[in-house]
Amino acid sequence: MKDILTVKEIEKYYGTKSSLTKAIDDISFSVKEGEFIAIMGASGSGKTTLLNCISTIDKVTSGHIYVGETDITKLKGNDLNKFRREELGFIFQDFNLLDTLTAYENIALALSIQNVNASEIERRVKKIVSDLDINSVINKYPYQMSGGQKQRVASARAIITNPKLILADEPTGALDSKSSKKLLESFNYLNKEKNATILMVTHDAFTASYASRVIFIKDGKVFSEINKGSGTRKEFFDKIIDVVTLLGGDVNDAL
């Protein structure tokens, strides 16, 4: 399988020369097509900065990020926007749904800004809505939905454009455990059935245990990396907890 995402020796500094903060200090890794990766780390470990750089919301200080063949650190202006809307799907901790639009319209918006015609939009939205089991809420406004429903609508919006890569930033951060579980099962579904590549940032071991590979970050560096392999989710969860313990209890709210 080919690499969908290659992060190569990236660094990200904040501040001036006199007071330099290294948010990311030489990180490299790659993600293959159809992988479900979790990035774990404590607050301030640089995981969100990493995600922001990959999602082109932030710029790296040095190094390269390739999505497919494209070096996205070289993209500018409208090419950047085009790349973002066509190649990436986003899922945020606080859902980021437009509160004035219904669920259906929120999902459709991702397509309409790509100038897809209305009948095609309708067909695709209907499909994804039934796949993610959110039929009952499509005509509701965000304020009428539960957190879990909102996040699944956001997932539908992220996947509907058939992006190369789905980026999720603490997707379960604002959800209760039941909703989290349901959302993560949806992620699994998207990953297995739709062959979606997902890169998820989290500090929650339970959430991370749904991934196929977990990368741990500490102080802007890759600390370690573990694979799920052929074991069960429970076994993988225990493995994650072990690493978290090793990390020094920084991830204190692991469960």
Next chain:
Amino acid sequence: MLCKLSLKNIRKSFKDYAIYFFTLILGVCIFYVFNALESQTVMINVSLSTQKIIELMNYMMNAVSVFVSFILGFLIIYASRFLIKRRNKEFGIYLTLGMGKRKISKILLFETIFIGVISLVVGLTLGVVISQFMSLLVANMFEADLTNFKFIFSESACIKTLIYFGIIYLVVAIFNVVNVSKCKLIDLIQSSKRQEEVKMKNPILCTLVFVVASIMLGYAYYLVTAGASILDEMVMILIPISLGTVSTFLIVWSLSGLILRIVMSVKNLYYKGLNSFVLRQISSKINTTVMSMGVICLMLFVTICVLSSALSLKNSMTQNLLTLVPVDIQLVKTLDRNEGSQILIDDSKISIVDTLEKGGFSTSDYLKDILEVTVYMTNDIIVETTLGSYYNEAKVKYPMLTYSSVESFIKVSDYNKVAKIYGNDEISLSDDEYVIVADFENWANIRNEALKLGTTINILGGEYKPKYQECVNGYLYMSGSHINTGIIVVPDSALDDSIREESILFANYNADSDEDKERIENMILDLDKNDYISNIELDASSKISIYGASVGLGACVTFIGIYLGIIFLISSAAILALKELSESSDNKERYKMLRKLGTDEKMINRALFKQTAIFFGFPLLLAIIHSVFGIIFCDYILSVFGNEKLLASIVMTALILLVIYGGYFVITYTVSKNIIKD
């Protein structure tokens, strides 16, 4: 320290304050310019009668300024409250840090003072500059020569502006302090988190309301145009006004729900680019701003009507004069009195020329083209009588008119002499015919109905039938406008001296230059102090005085119209702009989200433009539709002053609208663009 903080605050939130500043400066500037008119009118050379009008205008300006200061006061309070609300979080932080409410009030006070001083200085400077140009307009309006153009600074207007705006700022400061002292910390901190519920209106109800409102509006339109004749009672005019007002609000309310529904059903349009986002934005806003949208729409409507009517009034008033005042002077005296002093009774038996001569005024030296005619009246014949069988219908149709006034008669030979110097058509009559001369269109129309019925008139034993089925255009008494409600011309044999009522003298001044004419005019005016003539009641209408009064009145109305129109325009545009700007900062997050989804900057700007344009355009469009009918109605009411072509003034109005309203639109769009960028 506090001072520094408030200065920093202003500088920091300058984006939010830009529109506020702009409005304040504009308000101060216009207030000064129009109040400084007084000192400009002093400069120009005008006749005595025009000066009287100018005095009246300055007096009215003062009254209007009080009204304007109230409007501006409300606007400024609204705007400042609005800006304070935007900073709730900031105040919340101050309070959590332990800063007292008193200190926050102080910060606000400093801010108000800073903003007040800056806006006053800039506004007054701008006002002084603009008022120099106003001198030209003033001179032009009063048709005076601007002989000595010089730089004018009106101290009184300046002081007045300072006082009025000082009071307004004081009230604003008090409001702010009260606001701050009332608020709770929890509300301040959470104020940005509150989410508005999006309610879809019931489409059936919306359609129903829309249809009802449209019918109401249609009827109101009908009333002020085709059905305007029904509106003769002052109270009746309230019907279309209230219908129009209510239906405006209803239309705004129903359309805000309907438009969304309609566009949503056109899927290819709705799901194109950011259209769904834009529409939802607007409809969520209109939901909560029906009231202000309606008010703005009505204010714009008033602005357009006032401006276009005021601008045309001056022209039509002066245009009319050329035909309405053909001779230099007209004197009127009552004949055959049997009451009053002996000298009055005696004098009422002689002609006006004789009266003047007796008073020592040489008519042959100072006057030329003298013509004296007699008007006859009898208490037996009133308007009711001459309308004949049509009277009953007229009374129902136009209940406000007076039908009991006595009719005036003139011999056809006399009338023809007058018609000749007036340049009107001469009349020939058979022994049993009469003709009515009128130039007041509405009255002429009523009389025409009676004439069509062949209504006969009995006078002094003879019976006369109408020669024509309609009135002949013309008049006897000079005046600044078409107000002759009807004079009946009958054969010479029909009248005799027993019913003599008035003598009218027409004459031109025996002079060539304007100065000489004015000298003679002043001599005639001075006759009031003459030993003999001071006892006599002699009414004079002169070309110079009518002209001066008309020109002055036209200019006066025009100035006040422009003043009010512009203030209304600024107010409505400012409210819209503030609303839209606050929306933009509220929507920052939404736009940020759109960017994260990968929307092009161009697409976002276009969406913002559409949103702003619709927000500004919607009330304007409705106001323009209103105005089409409103202006027709104004034109109808003002037809007394002559029907001038409104086109020029409508173009002027459109220009003013474009500059001020368009200016606010451009500023709003530009500032919004900046707000959503970061």
